[in-house]
Amino acid sequence: MKLCGGVVVLAGGFPMPAMASFFSGMPDSLAPLVAAVAPSVVGIAVTEATAQTAKPPSSASGAHQPQLSEAAGSGFIISPDGMIVTNDHVIAGAAHITVTLDDGTHYTARLVGADDLTDIAVIKISSSSPLHPARWGDSGKVRVGDWVLAAGNPFALGNSFTLGIISAEGRDVGDGPFTHFLQLDAPINPGNSGGPAFDMAGEVIGINSAIVSPSGGSVGVAFAIPSNSAAPIVATLIAHGQVVRGWLGISVADAPNGGAGALITAMEPGSPADTAGLEPGEVVVSVNNEFISDSSALTRAIASMPPGGKVVLGVNNNGHISHLQAVVGRRPAQLGE
Incomplete structure (x- = not known):
C-alpha cells in the first residue's frame, strides 16, 4: 500500500480516498475537550461492611466487629449543588462514600437513591466551591463508528481518559432486563464503572458500566448505559429516592x-x-x-x-x-x- 496524490492505493490496485479525509472531523488534539469535561468527572471510594466478622476482641464482652472492605469506582457531577451519577454496583452496601474531584479535593457523599435493576445510583456532596456539572447528550443520535471519550478512575489511579468509537448499539449483556447497552472499544477497566462516556461535543451519552474480559482488564469490549435510558431514572431517583415499578x-x-x-x-x-x-x-x-x-x-x-x-x-x-x-x-x- 502506498500514498499517492492524496489517494491510498491498495495492493489489489483499487483506489480509495486518503484516510485523512475520513477523520477530517477529528480535532488535532483532545486536550481542549478533556480540559472542558474533566472537572465534572469524579473518583469514588467506598468502604463496605462485609457479612463476615472479625475475631472477637480480648475484652470480656466478646462482641464481634464487622469487617470493612474498600472498593473504587467513578461518577460524574450533574448539578451545581453536587448531585453525582454513578453505578448502583459501585455504592451498593456502602458504609461510607468518599468522592474525589479532578482537583484532588475530597468530600463525603450521601446516597440520594439507587436502582439495582438499571444499575444506576445518585449520590450527593456539599461543596462551598463552584462545581462543574456535565451535560446530558442524546444517545438516540449516536451512530456506530462515532467517537467516544471514556472517563473515570481505573484501578483507583485517579481521573483518566481513553478514546474509542461506538462499536455497536442495543447490546443485551444479560445484566438485567431494562437496559440495552452501547458497546464501546475505548479502554475501560475496573474502577471505571459509573464514569461518563462523552461525545465530541463534551456531552454524556452513556454511563460506563461493564466490560467483557477474560483477564479482568480491558480487551476493547465495554458497555455503557445510554443517556436516554439513564437520564429519566436519575431524575426519578433525585425526586423520589427510588423507582417504583x-x-x-x-x-x-x-x-x-x-x-x-x-x-x-x-x-x-x-x-x-x-x-x-x-x-x-x-x-x-x-x-x-x-x-x-x-x-x-x-x-x-x-x-x-x-x-x-x-x-x-x-x-x-x-x-x-x-x-x-x-x-x-x-x-x-x-x-x-
Whole structure:
C-alpha cells in the first residue's frame, strides 16, 4: 500500500480516498475537550461492611466487629449543588462514600437513591466551591463508528481518559432486563464503572458500566448505559429516592423453540398473576394488545406500569389465545415479574 496524490492505493490496485479525509472531523488534539469535561468527572471510594466478622476482641464482652472492605469506582457531577451519577454496583452496601474531584479535593457523599435493576445510583456532596456539572447528550443520535471519550478512575489511579468509537448499539449483556447497552472499544477497566462516556461535543451519552474480559482488564469490549435510558431514572431517583415499578409475581423465560412471548415458569401464591388466573407453562404474548417478543420485553412492559393499574394479558395455552385482566402490583426489590 502506498500514498499517492492524496489517494491510498491498495495492493489489489483499487483506489480509495486518503484516510485523512475520513477523520477530517477529528480535532488535532483532545486536550481542549478533556480540559472542558474533566472537572465534572469524579473518583469514588467506598468502604463496605462485609457479612463476615472479625475475631472477637480480648475484652470480656466478646462482641464481634464487622469487617470493612474498600472498593473504587467513578461518577460524574450533574448539578451545581453536587448531585453525582454513578453505578448502583459501585455504592451498593456502602458504609461510607468518599468522592474525589479532578482537583484532588475530597468530600463525603450521601446516597440520594439507587436502582439495582438499571444499575444506576445518585449520590450527593456539599461543596462551598463552584462545581462543574456535565451535560446530558442524546444517545438516540449516536451512530456506530462515532467517537467516544471514556472517563473515570481505573484501578483507583485517579481521573483518566481513553478514546474509542461506538462499536455497536442495543447490546443485551444479560445484566438485567431494562437496559440495552452501547458497546464501546475505548479502554475501560475496573474502577471505571459509573464514569461518563462523552461525545465530541463534551456531552454524556452513556454511563460506563461493564466490560467483557477474560483477564479482568480491558480487551476493547465495554458497555455503557445510554443517556436516554439513564437520564429519566436519575431524575426519578433525585425526586423520589427510588423507582417504583409494576409487578405480576411470576418468573419467566423466553418461549421454547424460538417462539414469541414469555414462558411462565413459576408463580408466587397470591400474586397479581395468581389472582388473575395465570398458570405456569402458559406463554404471555401480548400486554394491552402490544406484542411481546421475549421475557425481557414482558419485564420491561410490566415494570413501566404504575402499581394499582389494570393490564390485559394475551396468553397462549397450547395454541389457544385467551385474554386475562390483572391488577399490577408493586415490584419488590428482587428480580422477577
